Amino acid sequence: MPQNTWSNKRERQYQHIKESVKERGGSTGRAEEIAARTVNKERAQHGESKTASKSSVQDVSASHRGGKRSHAGAAGRTYAQLYNEAKDKGIKGRSAMNKEQLEAAVNKK
Numbered sequence: 883m884p885q886n887t888w889s890n891k892r893e894r895q896y897q898h899i900k901e902s903v904k905e906r907g908g909s910t911g912r913a914e915e916i917a918a919r920t921v922n923k924e925r926a927q928h929g930e931s932k933t934a935s936k937s938s939v940q941d942v943s944a945s946h947r948g949g950k951r952s953h954a955g956a957a958g959r960t961y962a963q964l965y966n967e968a969k970d971k972g973i974k975g976r977s978a979m980n981k982e983q984l985e986a987a988v989n990k991k
Contacts, residue, residue, distance in 0.1 A: 888921065889930075896921045935966070964988055 888896070896917045903913035923941075926934030941960070959967075964984040968976040971991045976984060 888925075892921050892925060892930075895924065958985070 899917035899920050900913045903916050904910065908916070922931065925931045941962070961981045961984065964981060965976060967988050968979075968984055971988065973984075973987050973991060976987070979987065
């Protein structure tokens with residue numbers, strides 16, 4: 883269990899997701915990362931964490947989304963996800979960009 887603040891429910895959720903990813907052929911490290919991110923997002927959406935990003939709270943829950951936006955599937959990453967990535971990479975003029983422009987800028991850098 884990566885976090886001491888997780889409840890028993892969140893620990894069971896973490897283990898379930900981790901095992902599911904491993905059964906689909908994912909590495910242990912990747913399985914742990916996906917499970918931890920999913921559980922932390924659920925905690926943020928349910929007010930169980932002290933801090934939460936805007937995209938974690940306002941986005942569709944991971945359990946509901948179920949891979950609908952995985953990588954390039956459906957519509958790919960959301961505008962908010964692209965904007966946050968552009969912000970992390972220090973891309974100038976991102977606030978004036980639309981989704982397509984953000985995606986091009988993020989992929990270029």
